Amino acid sequence: MDGQKNKKGRAVARRLVFTALFAALCCVGTCVLAVPMPYGYFNLGDVFVLLAGWCLGPAFGAAAAALGSGAADLIGGYVIYAPATFVIKGCMAAAAYAVAALFKGKRAKIRADFPARAASAVCAEIVMAAGYFAYDTVLYGIAGGAVSIVGNALQACFGAVCAVLLAEVLRTIRPVGELFPKLNFGAPKNGQNVGQKQ
Numbered sequence: 001m002d003g004q005k006n007k008k009g010r011a012v013a014r015r016l017v018f019t020a021l022f023a024a025l026c027c028v029g030t031c032v033l034a035v036p037m038p039y040g041y042f043n044l045g046d047v048f049v050l051l052a053g054w055c056l057g058p059a060f061g062a063a064a065a066a067l068g069s070g071a072a073d074l075i076g077g078y079v080i081y082a083p084a085t086f087v088i089k090g091c092m093a094a095a096a097y098a099v100a101a102l103f104k105g106k107r108a109k110i111r112a113d114f115p116a117r118a119a120s121a122v123c124a125e126i127v128m129a130a131g132y133f134a135y136d137t138v139l140y141g142i143a144g145g146a147v148s149i150v151g152n153a154l155q156a157c158f159g160a161v162c163a164v165l166l167a168e169v170l171r172t173i174r175p176v177g178e179l180f181p182k183l184n185f186g187a188p189k190n191g192q193n194v195g196q197k198q
Helices: 002-031 045-056 058-076 079-104 110-170 174-179
Strands: 034-036 041-043
Touching: 002 041, 002 045, 002 058, 041 110, 045 058, 045 079, 045 110, 058 079, 079 110
Parallel strands: none
Antiparallel strands: 034 041
């Protein structure tokens, strides 16, 4: 009984540690690798937002993406965007996981991971672009919202491509697969080890 409680405690602690790690990656990717634009800034934060959803699942991934990206807006001086970013990036990470898991259905072959992740990245980036369009429309009117679409679309394309390619590399590395079983969206088939090629 105590052993089971300790095991669950360690599992929760590990999830919290990785949630904090991905939050930091989202923050750094947004703050450090950033190019200012008229409305907001172009950054690589989306890469880590998507990876957070795929690696940690919808709940912990959303928490990491929301906290890290929201903190980046506070640090970068975009305080007015912080509440929207918190919600939008959290929804992005949750959508990335949910759409990929739905697309794959019941643990199909491993090669289905790429199209599942690509489809989920596109859907998650649409959530991002639509969310910021709505928020910018509230702040600046419909014209301001329309202007933001171009920059967000460019960021979305770059973030989605980089995240999908990086995830494909990471999931083939056995230790990473064992640390993040959600990267493959389900239990291994036929008792196979996570991260092992089929």
